Amino acid sequence: MQTYLIKKSDVAKVLDMESCIESVESAFRLFGHEKFQMPARTFLTIEEYNGDIRSTPAYIPEYPIAGVKANSDHPDNYKLDLPTKIATILLIDPKSGFLIAVVDGTYISNMRTGAAGGIAARYMANKTVNVVGFVGAGKQARALFDALMIVHPEIKKIKVYDIIRKHSELFAKYCTSGHSVEVEIVDETAGAVTGCGIVNTSTSARNPLFNDSIVSPGTHINAIGADTAGRQEMSSSILKKAITVVDDWDKASDFGEINVPFHMGEITRADIQAELGEIIIGEKNGRRSEDDITVFDSVGLAVQDLITAWNVYKRLMENEEYKSKLLDVSFLD
Ligand SMILES: NC(=O)c1ccc[n+]([C@@H]2O[C@H](COP(=O)([O-])OP(=O)(O)OC[C@H]3O[C@@H](n4cnc5c(N)ncnc54)[C@H](O)[C@@H]3O)[C@@H](O)[C@H]2O)c1
Incomplete structure (x- = not known):
């Protein structure tokens, strides 16, 4: 089975602000109805590089999709010409634990915020x-x-x-x-x-x-x-x-x-x-x-990232041209 690697340029093909608002509003609705699991985020502080890495997992049974965002915050990154925050979202099949996609989360985080x-x-x-x-x-x-x-x-x-x-x-x-x-x-x-x-x-x-x-x-x-x-x-x-x-x-x-x-x-x-x-x-x-x-x-919620990334993945899969241009790997081979 293949795992798709979805870069920022792929995300941008199917995520505009209007569709992001739709995804994030559905995340807020689920939140209101408490229809998800979203355990506490964890912080890993890396003092010597003035940075941290946060992991934010979530599971939405009714979609059904699970996943986790790894989000780094390195305020000195401007010296490296990199954004302060860099995020990656893993989309995981909740039934098997199989890694469906690795999605650029930096663009998604900005948009969903x-x-x-x-x-x-x-x-x-x-x-x-x-x-x-x-x-x-x-x-x-x-x-x-x-x-x-x-x-x-x-x-x-x-x-x-x-x-x-x-x-x-x-x-x-x-x-x-x-x-x-x-x-x-x-x-x-x-x-x-x-x-x-x-x-x-x-x-x-x-x-x-x-x-x-x-x-x-x-x-x-x-x-x-x-x-x-x-x-x-x-x-x-x-x-x-x-x-x-x-x-x-x-x-x-x-x-x-x-x-x-x-x-x-x-x-x-x-x-x-x-x-x-x-x-x-x-x-x-x-x-x-x-x-x-x-x-x-606003602190930012893992369910917002997860729903937005899942909708991005589905839209890319529905479009044969976009799908054919995605990178994919067999991690389990
Ligand atoms: N709530 C969320 O979900 C969420 C999501 C992403 C980022 N953030 C946070 O939002 C903040 C901004 O993120 P960003 O990506 O826009 O960063 P950024 O570096 O692109 O922009 C921050 C801007 O604030 C300016 N600034 C700093 N201190 C100021 C002050 N006292 N008065 C006026 N301007 C000031 C900086 O010059 C810079 O232009 C960060 O703290 C980040 O952690 C929150």
């Missing part, structure tokens, strides 16, 4: 959003922009702040290349927060980027950057004032935006309104009024 922010904005932001702010203008910001332009096509203006102005400039170019939006590059965080209907934070900050005093009523915040213990982008004052929703309580309280304030005792589980899947399936409410501030704390 953007999709999750887009879905959160669909369910939590106000209906009409004209101005969107970005604090941090890297890869996640681009994926978030793509997803937001699908779920809120009425967006007219982008405001961006990055500590490296060149990153803001490249991001501005990215936004205006496919959409008729105006982009304003601002020189401080507040410029990309105050007056925005949606604010996205995707930095590797370890201290709050801003506090509640500069957040306008009605704003929805996608807090994406903190996905490791010790990282934090929001102040506790925002999390307490806002309707705060997480993707997964267990993982968010250990690694997500809420991990630092939770372990410092500044917030408790009672400060968290829901997991996003519960809002999507209608079990809990999110926003109550147009003036509410809402926060989505």
Whole structure:
């Protein structure tokens, strides 16, 4: 039996943001109904190279598919001209344990993270959003922009702040290349927060980027950057004032935006309104009024990676031309 090797360029043939949003929304629905297994992620710290490797397994009986993502985080990788995060997803047949495919997970991780922010904005932001702010203008910001332009096509203006102005400039170019939006590059965080209907934070900050005093009523915040213990982008004052929703309580309280304030005792589980899947399936409410501030704390879930990778695999298999160009090996020979 053959195992397929699916490179980024193969993934990109069949994964656009619209289909990724569909996959990730079905992952949130499964999550809401608890129809999967997703044990705790493991961290392997490699101090001498300032990096870590995380493994995130999942099994979805109704598909049926199982798998695991190995995701490395090496902040010094820019010196090697490599991305900070590099991921590989193994798709495994749950009946036999046979390795169905090895899939590039770096592209999928970026796309599914953007999709999750887009879905959160669909369910939590106000209906009409004209101005969107970005604090941090890297890869996640681009994926978030793509997803937001699908779920809120009425967006007219982008405001961006990055500590490296060149990153803001490249991001501005990215936004205006496919959409008729105006982009304003601002020189401080507040410029990309105050007056925005949606604010996205995707930095590797370890201290709050801003506090509640500069957040306008009605704003929805996608807090994406903190996905490791010790990282934090929001102040506790925002999390307490806002309707705060997480993707997964267990993982968010250990690694997500809420991990630092939770372990410092500044917030408790009672400060968290829901997991996003519960809002999507209608079990809990999110926003109550147009003036509410809402926060989505995204850690990233293995089921999002697994469903997205599985859908990519199936679409490639259905297309004879794409299938014939895939690399394959017989690992068991
Ligand atoms: N929640 C998730 O599922 C998820 C998934 C992937 C990545 N992440 C996290 O998101 C963060 C960003 O990832 P990325 O791939 O976009 O990285 P990136 O390096 O491409 O971009 C990060 C950007 O943030 C900027 N920045 C850093 N500190 C800043 C600050 N204080 N104010 C403004 N800008 C600042 C950097 O200059 C850079 O342009 C990382 O911490 C990563 O671990 C989260």
